[in-house]
Amino acid sequence: MQAQTIDEVISFLKTIIKESEENNDPMGYFAALYLKVTIKVKEGIAQQNFFDDNKRMEQLDVIFANRYLEAYTSYKNNTSLSSCWLVAFKATHKFWPIVLQHLLLGMNAHINLDLGIAAAQVAPGESIDNLHNDFNKINTILADLVGQVEHELSTIWPTLKWILKLSKKLDSFLINFSMELARDGAWKFATELAPLNSNDQHTLILDRDKKVTKIADLIIHPGWIASTLFKIIRLGERGSVSEKIKILNSQMK
Numbered sequence: 001m002q003a004q005t006i007d008e009v010i011s012f013l014k015t016i017i018k019e020s021e022e023n024n025d026p027m028g029y030f031a032a033l034y035l036k037v038t039i040k041v042k043e044g045i046a047q048q049n050f051f052d053d054n055k056r057m058e059q060l061d062v063i064f065a066n067r068y069l070e071a072y073t074s075y076k077n078n079t080s081l082s083s084c085w086l087v088a089f090k091a092t093h094k095f096w097p098i099v100l101q102h103l104l105l106g107m108n109a110h111i112n113l114d115l116g117i118a119a120a121q122v123a124p125g126e127s128i129d130n131l132h133n134d135f136n137k138i139n140t141i142l143a144d145l146v147g148q149v150e151h152e153l154s155t156i157w158p159t160l161k162w163i164l165k166l167s168k169k170l171d172s173f174l175i176n177f178s179m180e181l182a183r184d185g186a187w188k189f190a191t192e193l194a195p196l197n198s199n200d201q202h203t204l205i206l207d208r209d210k211k212v213t214k215i216a217d218l219i220i221h222p223g224w225i226a227s228t229l230f231k232i233i234r235l236g237e238r239g240s241v242s243e244k245i246k247i248l249n250s251q252m253k
Contacts, residue, residue: 001069006042006058009065013038016072017249024241026092027072029099030106032248033149038065040141051134056122060131064118068110084109084212091220098234099156099244103149104219112212116189117205128194135187155247157237 003009013035020028041061044050051057074081075089088105091097097105115138123131189208193201221227237244 001073002066003062003069006038006045006061006065009038009062009069010035010042012065012069017245021242021245026097026099026102026241027089028241028245029102029248030088030110032245033103033106033145034065034068034110035249036145036148037141040145041138044137044141051137052130053134056131057134060118060122060134063121064110064115067114067118071109082109082113082209082212084113084209084216087213087216087220096231096234097220098230098237099248100153100233101219101230105216108212108215108219112185112189112215113205113208115186116193116208119186119190120193120201123190124194126195128191131190132187135190149248152247152250156239156244157233159233159236 001012001015003012013031016031017028017035019025020031038061041057045054045057045061068085071081071085071089075085088102088109091102091105119131119135120128193204196204222230239247
């Protein structure tokens with residue numbers, strides 16, 4: 001499963017979502033979120049003057065997506081993959097992680113590891129600086145989706161609607177998690193990778209993977225207070241895995 005165009009990325013994601021719905025597989029949660037992001041990027045490419053370089057942005061989107069598709073395929077085939085993705089995929093076999101945790105695990109691996117690698121690949125060496133403006137626009141796309149994802153999570157766990165009326169902490173948490181990692185961590189990683197030869201890049205990627213895996217472990221085991229809250233949320237989540245995937249994917253058929 002390796003795409004050549006953004007339309008192929010969308011097609012592959014829809015296949016993963018369909019198979020996940022049929023198999024009640026929580027791996028479909030992140031795929032549904034990622035489909036939203038990819039469609040928004042495609043819409044941005046179709047607009048005039050949203051991205052500085054539409055051709056380069058599609059190339060970045062495809063290279064970026066292929067890292068997820070490769071990790072997904074490797075896990076399904078029981079072959080080696082990044083440890084942060086391994087933690088995320090293994091969590092889909094556990095009962096207790098809530099939908100939000102599954103989404104954050106996917107975002108962590110894909111944004112905090114894969115995005116920097118993809119950026120350095122599409123803009124190696126000094127050309128990485130020219131990518132910065134378009135790179136930051138990915139954050140705009142992520143932020144625009146927060147409200148929709150909140151609505152879908154509220155459908156899965158209705159108590160969230162009440163909580164959101166009292167506090168905007170989830171909203172700021174989702175925005176900060178996605179935007180800070182993309183803008184700061186992933187970009188810094190990309191600029192460190194871009195000037196290196198392949199051997200040095202490989203070493204840096206392995207080190208980065210270890211750090212991102214530690215974040216994944218914290219998402220799964222956030223301490224006893226948060227873990228207790230998450231268990232309460234998990235018991236209150238509505239519907240089967242398949243039904244939850246359909247909710248997350250409902251506006252992107």
